[in-house]
Amino acid sequence: MDSRWATTELAWTTFPESGWEEVSGYDDSMSPIRTYQVCNVRQPNQNNWLRTDYVPRKGVLRVYVELKFSVRDCASIPNIPGSCKETFNLFYYESEGDVATDSSPLWKENPYVKVDTIAPDESFSLLEAGRINTKVRSFGPLSKAGFYLAFQDLGACMSLISVRVFFKKCSTTIANFAVFPETATGAEATSLVIAPGACVANAMEVSVPLKLYCNGDGEWMVPVGSCTCVAGYEPAGENTQCQACIPGTFKSKFGEGTCAPCPANSRTSSRGANICPCLNGFYRADSDPPDSSCTTIPLAPRNVISSVNETSLSLEWDEPMDTGGRGDLVYNVVCKKCLRDLSPCTRCDDNVDIAPRRLGMRQRKVVVRNLQAHTRYSFEVQAVNGVSGKNPSSPNYSTVNITTNQAAPSAVPTVHLMRSTADTLSLSWLPPEKPNGVILDYEIKYQERVKALTSPRVTLNV
Template structure:
């Protein structure tokens, strides 16, 4: 398609279909309510912001000791997978309520329950979070105050994915005083679209990005060796996103029109031979008499060669050569001629020589036999001269020179030609033979030959012709004359072969050249061993200096570490509260303002807020809260992370602002990191950063870990999910609470039991998994995994392998391959971090130094590691690498790597067997609609692993 079309992105207004809207209801809603105590949700009539009568559900609780539920009627989803709920509500400020209680809430919870029919009753499903699915805790942006402005809140939340035919909405209040003014439930769909010569139907997004398949518009067709239907992606917000993946193009004779939405026929006098471009006027001497022409026919008397393209003008055959001039030298003839007056308007003019032997005027002339030779050739001559030898003495010959071009073979007429008659002489100079080499050097040859026996004539001179072998042509051969039967050839190439011929000249002229003899000049005889002696000495000395310098740096580093402050474990205190008081600063709750709930932690909600300490600048903070009903142990564990963070002061370690323990809820305040967790941030910005930016992030993480190692602190849970990143792309190590997982049972699938504790298997060193040997060296192993996560833009390490499979693979010396486009130096650093012997792994100080060198030398990042090459699969004991589960079909393989959504695309593209997958490229994936970079990397990595194991003689079966 036109390059202009390829770079356009399409964003269209989405259309929405409403499933429910309480604002349009004219009768009672009669939603189901449930509560253990008064008050209950109450349905009343009221006015909306436009003074229209609406049905309102309201409640005003005095405390949060009990839950009050409100459930909507049954809502059919009508094929939508993702639906949106728009809530309009008001919320009373706790401090403005006459019955203010400490447990007063300014939030409520939204749930939903899926069902295939309207099966809910007053008691079923049970009024509890399970089997309901929680959508969110909804907080008010505007609160009603006494005598204050009455502002309503509007929140839109997303539900899904939905699988059953319908669902119910449920609202839970726990201490709130609020009114639910209206509820609108709707889903978004992408409208019909014609673009890039492709037509796409109205599409309902059933996933985050729904693939839509289109068809080519009329008079357009799919192009390429493996045509694929057009594809475009419908976003969950009902907008077409990206650009169509299409091979549609207007067929020959038609051109795109109206913004590439239709194909129109070429007008009379114009044509379009291919699928690209626009209609054009007919080339010279051709015409198109009908609309929709794909080629213009030549006018009478004009032709096109088979190699000519349809946009080439039509041409004619050339006229005859002119003025043939023969030169006869006994039985050798040289013919010269001039070019035709008319070349036929072509530039591929050539000549052919035809020789006929005429023994007498009365006899028919016959073609010359194979004994006649032509130099440079008999056919396809580009020059205006030919030499013919091997003729019979005293014989009459007719030579015809034909002029030819690219359309001569298509013409019904004979090629135009010019002829000349000649008669050879009786007297023929003798043939020279037996050429020998007397001497040779690197640039010269000394040759001699026998004097031929000639009883009737004296040999006046010899001509010696020599050409470098494989380069025999008129302009590359050389000739010298000699009055004696020897000659010296100079200025020759060293160690090269030359073909040599000699002919004799008598009073009758020159005879024929002798058959070619090959001679060779001498090679260079110098001793080359000394060329590498001096550089070798310098290299050896340089290596010695580097080893000495590295040893000195290592010693300095060890001395420096001995002077660094050492971390104190808060659990060694007899009273853990004493550690909290020593390392964490207490902050007055009045200095903190919570603005928004941004997530949920293990102990409670995580919020964003502002901290304004008198005399200091106000700044954003992240606030972890401890939910009510906690035990003393939970409070102690919650605050232990603060007493750990409070000991660290480093630009790449998350900074503790302080704690709030004098009031409820208990809070931990840290600096606010705008971009959140590093793994999700990288996935959200897949392929948006350059290698030097990614190395900068890795350098920050390594610097923070170097600081922790110097303080003798072992993190134990270093992973991209525990790295936070701010708006300046500065990465900071966080989450210092893995000790909780090592002591308690956890439902997080990331962590797997090992010897009674919970360990993040994919990020943990082998000795830590097997023997719980956590050291800075095991943190270095984890850092290598973080490097892989960053360079793969948040890909899950070891993909969808189970934790036990990962343990088995590491034990068999399998290591992760380089992510796509990963610089070789970075993958080598990863492999260094994954050394089985922990003492062989680099220290964090060495990793910081290595990354600094890469940053100072950006050119080194252009050397990209190749998957499957180098040490990506170190086999220390010569065993085979990890084997994927055997896959009998492409569908089985896609399901094994959780990419079954692309099964139809692979089959339509002609990939019907697993053996064909090894040839897939990124371009193939784009044509099949795999546009997400993360999915491309996952598929290509799986193919690479599968290909590698197929080449191996042994496999490991899970």
């Protein structure tokens, strides 16, 4: 309620009729307004009441009243009794509806509740212009649907220029990426009212509870709890909103960080990206953070050198020309045994020893032992890194082919007697299981059994 904006009669209730009078007047800016005045100072025992229209409470617990008024200095009025006053009283009456009449409630304190006795800071004399005073009072807690204001004059010469009823509130605000709704102040001037908050769009809570205190002056206190922008969104508008990362940028984690350009070998064309997908042929390992650059598989090792020593072999090589942009390069050595026919080479069995290991070596040198003599072998030296498993093709490798040195063959497994005569024998046998080279000839050693102690041993080359 604000009487300053009234364009027609206020028609507030007065008691008695000879007390307060509604008149047209002017405020301090000379704008026309409706006012009430009373000046029965020459008559003793004044008790003049003025009651406003019904004012709905609208859920407010504490109400403020601003009064603008002027008061005549009693000393400037000649021939008046000592009952002249320069003050008036402010009351209120709560009600669940607009039920007041000319006689109800009774015109007295209790049922009316007194707020305060209002005294001017300045009064005026007959020769002076009316000096306007402004006073603000508050009352509460209120519990019913609405109330009336009432003013009691006990013998003053005054003019009630305007009455404004208002309440204090904390306006809707955004703090720490959280929205706090408009909140009315509490029942007492010292009350703190809790306003629950909600994160702005594309933000998440990082500390709870999320609340803000509204004090009795309608001012927000320090917030409790906070929100922060989710991944793919960055702070904007002085931490009042979270805006999406533009295409070509991303933000991988929640927090107050800003969007960053996509890492090397990655790209995104969408808004609000929390990761930039890798370009074709580039990958991230499972252990790579989402904001890391995309990498690729390494090229093949270079300059593989082999050195054969009978049935042993040493291999050395140089790092690939391109490691794929990673620092986790390791090597695998694959051994294959090749037959002399055109059949494909096959993996070596477990008897072949590769030291220090076959797979996942950081060293660029191995020693291979327990190879078969006079045998062709093919060795693949593979270069792999943390994203080799993401690539559908086999690792890049370099190949070296070697043949081990010849060695003594294994023994002939079995000799068979095909036929015999008085002075001849016919023998047959299978070649040795491990020839370990080209068999040039066989030696046959024999001696007569009946003369084993005296007959010399004879050796034949076949």
